[in-house]
Amino acid sequence: MSIFSNILNKIFHHGNAQASTGNGASTGQPAAPAGTGNAAAAPTTSTAASTPAQPAAPMKEVDVEAVLTQMQANHSEQLNWRTSIVDLMKLLGLDSSLSARKELASELHYTGNTEDSAAMNMWLHKQVMQKLAENGGKVPDELK
Template sequence: MSIFTSIKNAIFGRKDETPAPTTAGTAAGTTAGKTMAPAQTKGFGAGKSAAVDEVDVERRLDGMGGADNLNWRSSIVDLMKLVGLDPSYENRKELATELGDADYSGKAEENIWLHRQVMNKLAANGGRVPADLRD
């Protein structure tokens, strides 16, 4: 699993796979080996698929244990610590490579860039991230 995926899963939570359909009592159902069409929904929201809720990244991170003692809003090291990942140089280098910097050396400017890229990518993946934490 990639470092970014680990960060995203820690913040968003893991989405379980869709449950396997059961053979009896399903919406579609079966009768004598024939599949019946699912029941039609009428009224408000009919014909609309369930929208994926946007995750409030700031609220989730603030709610994690230890958030008040870490500067996760600007430090990639503290962000990684908060979500339970090892913020070692090797892991930050791997994360930087995932996000497009194959030349990561661990300089402060690169860490600032890396933090911004993580926030940008969280926003691109359904997270609501305050503008001051993104590019």
């Protein structure tokens, strides 16, 4: 799984569990609460169930800022995820090493010099926030 896919998964899964259970406990638990969280969509599932697009339906807009703020509140270390890709990755429990960030830069088609880590990090943070928005995340303009 790609690094960006892991970022999406951590935020969107946490956000869905957060919306339905209020605690986002473990990866094994969302199955039952997800059905409850999607109760509003239940009347339309009979026509959408046969459509392959149905799995995308639960990925309703996720408030990225709210999810990350909640994660920060529960994290022991104070992290500046709003501006730092390193801190964002740490908050999500992902490898934030330079090699991991270079891999993420490659995934997101960074064309700059990966040896200039400051410029790359700034670009990565903006790109990740933009890609989160493109994939159904509600991201404030100041974070994009």
